[in-house]
Amino acid sequence: MSYILSDVKGLGKKEDTLKEAGIDSVEKLANMDINDLTALKGFGKATAEKVIKNAQILISDSKADSSDIEKESSSEEMEAAVVKAELKKLEERKFQLHGKKVAEGDFVLVKITGRTQKGTIFRVSSEEDAKTAGIYDEKKAEQGMYTPEFVIIGKPGFLNEGLTEIVKEMTFFEKKSVRIPPTKAYGKRDPQKIERTGIAKFRKLNEGKNPEIGQDFMNKKGQRGVITNIIQGRVIIDYNHPLAGQSLDYNIEIIDKIENFEDKVEYFMINKGIPKENVSEFNVNYIKKEKTIEITIPKMFLFQNLTYVKFGLAMDLQTHMAEEIDDVKFIEVFEKLPLPPSPAESVMQKVEEYNKQEENKKDNG
Numbered sequence: 581m582s583y584i585l586s587d588v589k590g591l592g593k594k595e596d597t598l599k600e601a602g603i604d605s606v607e608k609l610a611n612m613d614i615n616d617l618t619a620l621k622g623f624g625k626a627t628a629e630k631v632i633k634n635a636q637i638l639i640s641d642s643k644a645d646s647s648d649i650e651k652e653s654s655s656e657e658m659e660a661a662v663v664k665a666e667l668k669k670l671e672e673r674k675f676q677l678h679g680k681k682v683a684e685g686d687f688v689l690v691k692i693t694g695r696t697q698k699g700t701i702f703r704v705s706s707e708e709d710a711k712t713a714g715i716y717d718e719k720k721a722e723q724g725m726y727t728p729e730f731v732i733i734g735k736p737g738f739l740n741e742g743l744t745e746i747v748k749e750m751t752f753f754e755k756k757s758v759r760i761p762p763t764k765a766y767g768k769r770d771p772q773k774i775e776r777t778g779i780a781k782f783r784k785l786n787e788g789k790n791p792e793i794g795q796d797f798m799n800k801k802g803q804r805g806v807i808t809n810i811i812q813g814r815v816i817i818d819y820n821h822p823l824a825g826q827s828l829d830y831n832i833e834i835i836d837k838i839e840n841f842e843d844k845v846e847y848f849m850i851n852k853g854i855p856k857e858n859v860s861e862f863n864v865n866y867i868k869k870e871k872t873i874e875i876t877i878p879k880m881f882l883f884q885n886l887t888y889v890k891f892g893l894a895m896d897l898q899t900h901m902a903e904e905i906d907d908v909k910f911i912e913v914f915e916k917l918p919l920p921p922s923p924a925e926s927v928m929q930k931v932e933e934y935n936k937q938e939e940n941k942k943d944n945g
Contacts, residue, residue, distance in 0.1 A: 585609065589634045594622050608636035612665045651891040677752040678836060682733045685837035687847070688730040690739070690747060693831040702791040702823065705729070724856045728835060732900055740765050747834060762825050769825035774803070775817045782815045791815045843867065844901060845873070852893045873897065882912055 583606045585595045589734040597620055602610055610632060617628040617725075628857070682688060694703035701713040705728045710716040720726065734748050742760030750756065762768050780792050785799070795807045797817055805819035838844055849859050863876040875893075877886065894908040 581728050583638045587638060588631055590627065590630045592762075594627075594631075597622055602817050606635050673836070674753065679751050679753070681751045682748065682834060684748065685733040686733040686836050687844055688731050688733060688747075688752075689836040689838065690731050690743075691728045691833045692743075693850050695829045696823070696826055705826075718763075724850065727856075730838075730851050735900065740813055742829065743830060743832065747832065750832075750834055752834050752837065757829070757831050760828050760830065762827060764922065765826070765828045766821040767825075768825045769820050773805075773819040774808075775799075775819065776814045777817065779810070779815055781869050841904065845897065848893060848896045852896070854889065868904075871904060872909060873905050873907070874909045874911055876911040876913065878901075884912065 585591060585598060585604070585606060588606060591729065598604070598609065601620055603612065612632055614625065614628045614632065617623050617632065618625055623631075643867040659677070677832050684913050691705040692703055693701065693705070693709060695701050701715055704710045704713055704715070704726060707716065707721055707726045710721075718725075722805075729739060731747065734744070736744060739747065740760065742758070742764030745764070746756065746758055777785075779791065783789065786797070791797075791807050791810055793807055793810060796804065797807060798804050799817075799819075803819045806822070807815060808818045809816040838847060845864060849862065850856050854862070858878070858880075861878040861880070863878075865874040865876075866872075867874070890910050894910075897905045897908050
């Protein structure tokens with residue numbers, strides 16, 4: 581950023597005097613000798629010192645701003661270079677995988693768009709697709725729900741049965757549109773999964789709150805259901821999957837293969853509900869000789885109930901990465917908290933504070 585004479589504090593109308601003497605820039609004023617400036621009309625020694633100092637400060641600020649701009653520009657160039665390198669790497673990877681058939685046990689990412697036969701979109705693999713479909717939800721985006729599916733080819737538990745059978749016959753970057761029947765999607769609707777309970781009993785199970793139609797509810801067994809009706813003093817809760825009994829249409833594409841050990845572990849962690857932005861806070865130490873992986877729980881998760889998350893993650897790692905992992909250890913470190921002062925220390929501290937206050941009063945008095 582460049583400055584002009586009028587920007588110099590304390591100069592005021594004396595600017596014209598400087599210009600008449602040939603001092604027409606902040607740089608020239610900053611480099612002047614005090615004796616030369618006091619020789620000009622209206623400049624005493626104090627004023628001369630002041631305006632020269634203020635001019636020098638402006639020059640210093642200008643250089644700092646210029647340096648910041650250069651640093652910012654350099655930083656932006658570096659970021660652009662990193663992005664460019666990543667894009668090039670992705671293109672090379674895409675070229676290597678394109679057209680290759682997936683193999684049993686491959687760790688892959690599958691891009692999915694799922695629709696009911698009525699055209700309602702219930703699953704997308706990117707925020708852009710969610711916005712296009714008009715179903716974008718910021719909370720879901722923060723939870724990382726608009727992402728490709730992590731799948732192990734040929735293994736159950738990642739996709740429904742129908743999609744599991746389809747993807748194992750696909751090649752990388754092949755696009756398919758398929759219809760999956762209820763028997764291989766979320767099953768037929770089961771009348772035995774519809775529960776009827778009295779309102780008074782429901783209130784006891786719902787922290788004393790009244791039921792509402794459309795409300796999600798979890799029973800003591802951990803089953804999730806939806807209240808579909810309230811009639812004649814009875815609450816109707818449907819524990820069937822919302823998509824049960826429906827044929828579903830999918831657009832699918834296998835877009836990547838996960839081969840790095842650390843990346844596989846990370847995807848298993850995300851798959852078990854650990855937010856993607858928090859995964860890096862879990863310190864993972866792999867002891868290859870012992871086929872043991874140690875995962876240190878970060879402070880922010882120490883007081884959360886992660887029992888099922890830890891058990892599920894350990895089972896996944898031991899099952900699907902059996903050649904590399906035998907034991908999974910979770911480490912929780914509770915740092916020692918500072919002890920509160922003893923009663924004697926507290927009394928002495930108060931006495932010292934009182935004495936200081938009294939001394940200050942005397943000094944001020």
